[in-house]
Amino acid sequence: MHQEFLMGNEAIAMGAIAAGVNLVAGYPGTPSTEVLETVAKRRPQDTYVEWSINEKTAMEVGAGAAYTGARVMVTMKQVGLNVATDPLMSLEYIGVKGGMVVLVADDPGPISSQTEQDTRHFSRFSKLPCFDPSTVQEAYEMVQDAFEYSEKYRTPVFLRSTTRVSHGYASIDVKDEEDYKKNTPEGFIKDTKRWVIFPKLSYQAHINIEARNVELAKEFSSYDKNLLLNMESKAFPKKGIATGGFNYTYVSETLKTLGDARFLKVSTPHPFPEELAVKFLTGLDEVICIEELDPVIERELIYIAGKYQLPVKIYGKLTLDVKNSGENSLDSVMGNLTKFLGVNPPETGALSEDDKAEMPELPVRPPVLCAGCPHRASFYAVKQAMKGKKTLFAGDIGCYTMGNAMPLDMVDTCLCMGAGLGIAQGVDHIEPDTSCFAFVGDSTFFAAAIPGVINAVYNQADMTLVVLDNSTTAMTGHQPHPGTGQTMMGDVVNKVSIEKILKGIGLEFVETVDPLDYKKSVETVKSAAALPGVKAIIFKSPCIAIVKSDKCLAVDNDKCINCRKCIREIGCPALIIRDDKVVIDDSLCTGCGLCSQICPVGAIGGDHHE
Amino acid sequence: MSKNIVLCGVGGQGTILASKLISGAAMNRGIPVKSAETIGMAQRGGSVFSHLRLGDDVDCPMIASGSADIIIGFEPGETVRMLPYLRKGGQVIVSSRPVMPVTAALAGSNYNGSEMLDYIRKKVDKVIVIDTEKACRELGSAKIVNLLLLGAAVNSGALGLDEEDIRKVILTRIPKKFHDLNFKALEYAKKSSL
Numbered sequence: 001m002h003q004e005f006l007m008g009n010e011a012i013a014m015g016a017i018a019a020g021v022n023l024v025a026g027y028p029g030t031p032s033t034e035v036l037e038t039v040a041k042r043r044p045q046d047t048y049v050e051w052s053i054n055e056k057t058a059m060e061v062g063a064g065a066a067y068t069g070a071r072v073m074v075t076m077k078q079v080g081l082n083v084a085t086d087p088l089m090s091l092e093y094i095g096v097k098g099g100m101v102v103l104v105a106d107d108p109g110p111i112s113s114q115t116e117q118d119t120r121h122f123s124r125f126s127k128l129p130c131f132d133p134s135t136v137q138e139a140y141e142m143v144q145d146a147f148e149y150s151e152k153y154r155t156p157v158f159l160r161s162t163t164r165v166s167h168g169y170a171s172i173d174v175k176d177e178e179d180y181k182k183n184t185p186e187g188f189i190k191d192t193k194r195w196v197i198f199p200k201l202s203y204q205a206h207i208n209i210e211a212r213n214v215e216l217a218k219e220f221s222s223y224d225k226n227l228l229l230n231m232e233s234k235a236f237p238k239k240g241i242a243t244g245g246f247n248y249t250y251v252s253e254t255l256k257t258l259g260d261a262r263f264l265k266v267s268t269p270h271p272f273p274e275e276l277a278v279k280f281l282t283g284l285d286e287v288i289c290i291e292e293l294d295p296v297i298e299r300e301l302i303y304i305a306g307k308y309q310l311p312v313k314i315y316g317k318l319t320l321d322v323k324n325s326g327e328n329s330l331d332s333v334m335g336n337l338t339k340f341l342g343v344n345p346p347e348t349g350a351l352s353e354d355d356k357a358e359m360p361e362l363p364v365r366p367p368v369l370c371a372g373c374p375h376r377a378s379f380y381a382v383k384q385a386m387k388g389k390k391t392l393f394a395g396d397i398g399c400y401t402m403g404n405a406m407p408l409d410m411v412d413t414c415l416c417m418g419a420g421l422g423i424a425q426g427v428d429h430i431e432p433d434t435s436c437f438a439f440v441g442d443s444t445f446f447a448a449a450i451p452g453v454i455n456a457v458y459n460q461a462d463m464t465l466v467v468l469d470n471s472t473t474a475m476t477g478h479q480p481h482p483g484t485g486q487t488m489m490g491d492v493v494n495k496v497s498i499e500k501i502l503k504g505i506g507l508e509f510v511e512t513v514d515p516l517d518y519k520k521s522v523e524t525v526k527s528a529a530a531l532p533g534v535k536a537i538i539f540k541s542p543c544i545a546i547v548k549s550d551k552c553l554a555v556d557n558d559k560c561i562n563c564r565k566c567i568r569e570i571g572c573p574a575l576i577i578r579d580d581k582v583v584i585d586d587s588l589c590t591g592c593g594l595c596s597q598i599c600p601v602g603a604i605g606g607d608h609h610e
Numbered sequence: 611m612s613k614n615i616v617l618c619g620v621g622g623q624g625t626i627l628a629s630k631l632i633s634g635a636a637m638n639r640g641i642p643v644k645s646a647e648t649i650g651m652a653q654r655g656g657s658v659f660s661h662l663r664l665g666d667d668v669d670c671p672m673i674a675s676g677s678a679d680i681i682i683g684f685e686p687g688e689t690v691r692m693l694p695y696l697r698k699g700g701q702v703i704v705s706s707r708p709v710m711p712v713t714a715a716l717a718g719s720n721y722n723g724s725e726m727l728d729y730i731r732k733k734v735d736k737v738i739v740i741d742t743e744k745a746c747r748e749l750g751s752a753k754i755v756n757l758l759l760l761g762a763a764v765n766s767g768a769l770g771l772d773e774e775d776i777r778k779v780i781l782t783r784i785p786k787k788f789h790d791l792n793f794k795a796l797e798y799a800k801k802s803s804l
Contacts, residue, residue, distance in 0.1 A: 005637055030649065111648075135669070136644075168671040169645040171637055249670035256667075330674035349676020350696040355733050360725045363687040365620065365711045367656040406716060567715050573655050576710045577720065587752050 001173045008136045008165040011172060012103060013038035015143030018175045020183035022070035022098070023048045025058035027447065028476035029077030030112040031166040032105035036075045037479075040488045044180070049488045051479050054417070054447040055080035059087040059102070066096035066156070067195060069186035071147055075103040078117050079416065083448075090197055091156055092126050093205040098185060099147035100156040102128075105166045108292040108327040112163075114397070114416060116325060118293035119160040120269040127209050129216055130158040130270045134248035136170035138225060142267070144181075145225070153212055160269075162292065163327075164246045217271035225267040228280055229260075236261040236341055238285040242277075242297050244269060247290045250333040257346050258337055272300045281310045288340045289316035292328050315340065369402050371574035372549065372590030374515045374541035375468050379403045379410040380570055380594065381521035381539075382437060382466060386529060391435045392427045394420035396449075398441035399475045399543075400468050407571045411439075418448025425452075425461040435529050436463040443473035443481040445498055450505075456534045457506050464528050465536040467498055470543040478546055502536045509535035516541055518597040544590050551591025552606075555582050559603035566595040566604065611641060612665030613770045614673045618692045619684025620709045621648075621658045628682065628756040629660035634783055635775040636664045644671040655711070657688055664770065680768040682759050685709050686723035689730060701768035702734050703759050705742040738762050745798055753788075754795040761799025773800070 006014065013035045016024065024043075026036040028051065040049045048065075052058035055076040062074040076084060081104050088102065104122075107113040123130035131146045133139035143159055150157045193201065220226060233239075236259070243251045244266035255261060264280040266273065281287065281304065289298040298316035305312050317324040322336050338345045369376045379400075382393070395401055395411030396418065404411035413423050420438040428436045440449045445467055456463055473479040480486040482496035502510045509531055513524045521539070528535040564582060567575050574588035575595060584595075584604070596604040615632060617625045626647060633643045647660040661673045678696050683689025683704040696702065708723030731737055740762050742755045757780075763769045764776055773796060780792050 003637075005633055005643060164646055164672065167646065167649050169633065169643070169647075170671065171633075171642050171644075250672075253668075253670040253674075330670060330672055334674065347676070347698075349678075349694065350698050350700055350734060351676075351694050356694060358729070359690060359693075360729050362691050363711045363721055364713045365656045366713065367621075368712050370655070405712070564718075571712050571716060573712050576715050577718065580720070 002176060003171050004174050005169060005171045006136060006140075006174070007034055008139050008161060008168050009034035010038045011136045011140040011174075012143050012159065012161065012166075014042065014174055015140040016073045016101065017043060017047070018180050019099070019144045019147040020071050020181035021047060021073050021147075022183055022185060023062065023065040024073045024075065025050050025052045025061045026075030026103075027052055027055045027058055027080055028473050028479045029080045029105070030476055031107055031163040032075050032077045032080070032103060032161070033476045033479070034166070035103055036488070039073075051481065051488050053482060055084035056087060059084040059091070062100060063087060063091050063096070066098045066100040068098065068188045070098040071183045072096075072098060072100045073103055074100070077113065078104055078106045078119055079114055080104070081119060081122060083417065088156065089126055092128055092209065093202045094195065094197055095154040095205070096150065096156055097154065098183070099150035101143060101146045101150060101159050102156050103159045103161065105161045105163070106293060107163050109163065111327070116293055118296060119158060120296045121294055123158045123160070123270040127213060128156055128158055128270070129153070130160050130268060132160050132245040132267055132269055133165055134244070134246055134265065134267070136165065136168055137172040138267070139165055140172055140174060142225065153216065155212070160245075162246050213271040217274050220268040220271060221273040221275035223268055223273065226273045226276055227265040228276060229265070230262045233260050233262050235259040238283075239341060240264065240280060240284045240287045241290060241337065242266065242280065242287055242301055243290040244297055245291070247292055247328060247333070250328060250330055251290050251337070253330060254334050254337050258341060258343050261341060266297050269296050269300075274304055277301060277304050278308055278310070281305055281308075281312050284312050286313045286315065286340070288321060288336060289314065290322060290328065290333055290336060291316070295324070366405055367402055368405050368571070368573055369399065370544055371572050371585075371588040372544045372592040373399070374470055374539065374543070374592070375400045375403060376408065376570055376572060377515035377518065377521065377541070377592065377594045378466065378468055378539040379408045381515060381518060382525050383408065383410055385522045385525035386435060389435050389529075390433060391437065392424060394423045394436070394438045396420040396438070396440045396444050398444055400439055400441055403439070405571065407569055417444055418452055421449050421452025421456065421465070424463045425456050425459065428461050428463055432462070437466055438463060439466045439468060441474070442467060442469040442471065442483050442498065443479070446482050446496070450501065453502065453507075453534065454505055461534060462532055463534055465502075465534065467536065467538040469498060469538050469540045471540075472543050472546050474543045474545065478543070498538055507534055507536050510538070511536075512538040512540050514541055515539040516592050516594065518594060544592075549590040552584070552586050552589045553591050553593065553596055553604055554584055554586075554606045556603045556605065557581060559601050561601055561603070563600065566599060569598060570594060611770050612667065613663070613680070614678045615662040615664070615769065616673060616678045616681045616692050616695050617660040617662070617684070618681065618688045619658060620688060621656050623684040623709070624753070624756040625658055625660055625684055628760050629662055631760060631776060631779050631783060632662055632769065632771070634779040635771050638778060639771070639775060642666055642668065644668050646671040657691060659692060680763060680766070682763050684755060684759065686726035686730070687721070690726045693730065693733065696734065699736070700734070701736040701766050702730055703738050703740065703762045703766065704730060705755055705759060706739050707743045736766070736768070738766060740799065740802060745795070745802065749791065749794055749798060751791055754791060757792045757795035758799045761796040762802070765800050
């Protein structure tokens, strides 16, 4: 053992490596991304790792490897699990040979996601076991436990993390390399009764799964990470607190101030450790459930209290005693617990309530496209080209969702990965006089947009596809994808060409343009929009975070007429007002030149190097 | 020893590196560290924070309101946003340089951070304001704001770490070509925070 300061996601990766993982596949998504990246960085030479093109593919690659006896981890964020649902729901019935851990990171808040869905539900729905770590150290250990359970019961298991575990850091104890488990896959052995899903097999498997989960619930009641604490509380003999996952740390931290109360920590929300829960509930009058996302523990306890006829009142999200959406915090949990236990909250800090009321109005900082981001130029070109026309701009998932911000205001819809294509077609079929555009990034194109393009061509839609190709998966921290020609194993491979795919599907108008060439971009959009059928424009310019620029522009204050068109129309963070004049913040400007191309008096220019 | 530290600023300002240096310095001393920070969408020009907790008896990486020993603010407005976390008698280190959000530029606002600094000075006794703009100009680099603030923080004594701890961690965590510059920033901070 030695100590390392690790992010939760890094700890999960190191835990998987220590468990002898042979293959890791996933698709980037906050807050899960660093797990796979860390495996790629720190893996033993014979561990295979890939960014798959989407979560469904990752799950299938993982299944194949697990059929051979390999230990497998598949990584994704919670909405990614929706994409991987189809293979996973069937894999539940087929099972695995090698241990298979499905790492899903949930995002209470949500901080960087479309939904606040709860993977603990998904685990119940899919009947798969679920591990829910509360700390970085526990996440490291739990991955290894999860592999053992997976292999023992020949089933994929969930390791469900949440943002604060995944992105929290801690100095933790990790194994030395010589203590890593070594797993040598036996290989795939043909057995059609095992690996080919048929109704008869599924029926039999269903019986086995139900029996297994009863057995697992029993086993989990003595799992050492499910805890029953302070059973003999003197301060609060009739009250108990149930929690799980990261919220355990909120509860334990808060009880340090409020005094010991009986509490149950649930680390395996499915199958629920029923025997342990009965012990917890017995003798209590009231229980409060502190958890994030959905009231999973709360509903289980209500069910158990009913089943065993225990006279205990259970409070939580369902009774509106704990907020039923958004993230909890030490402060919200302190509020919940002081009310529930009937004790006074501790003193306040440096600011009184009156001080807080006097606080000046704070600057509002919604996330925006970076200074110099080529997406800004692409959106602006389409906006100008289509000015005055009836349009629909369907957005998608990625940095370019931030094209919604003022003043660009270029995202009319955003639903899920790849949905913009279908939405543009749906609007087009009902409103043929609307010029419909779908914007999609390069990584999202490979992940989820290609079937939508084929659908549009086949079903005769009129629409313009705009691919915002910045040669990376920018939003999640610059992962490679099929268009970049690099893999996570470090190999340089042939790039998959978006242009060739589109032409192969049968699109006749496919133009690749540099969006930083404003005039040409506007002309290209105009000619695409004028044509019937499905057309595509690929705006190709690298993300400013991967190709660093040393260029910087400046405003010539003798020429500037202070009309502020630059600020009003493109909203670049590098354009600021200082002493009532427009200036360029040289710490942000990349010299992309968009502002200089739209300045009516040519006041922005230069190419001065810092 | 136990210390609750909040670092805050605008995405891209270098709060994360500063947080890593403090963690590294504490770990070199054998003090356990837990931390939580903003990653993802908000990093793009949004408000960002790091919570850092040093000490043995810590379960949660997040800090409760009114319990931070020190706030290291990279931007005046963001420091005010985090001020409810400060405990009574806590220390504030703040950079005077404002970062104007696009929303303010669009609204034609003249946000310059001065009313934020006035508020902090009015409400908090222990405040060190660092003119990072001037310091960066004098030292010839825009990339040392984090070291200037860190230097002031160490010097205030509220971090529970000393300058030597930070110097040591710089040697191992930062590329050699930046060592001299970073040391100069520490020195500068010491002088200007006296």
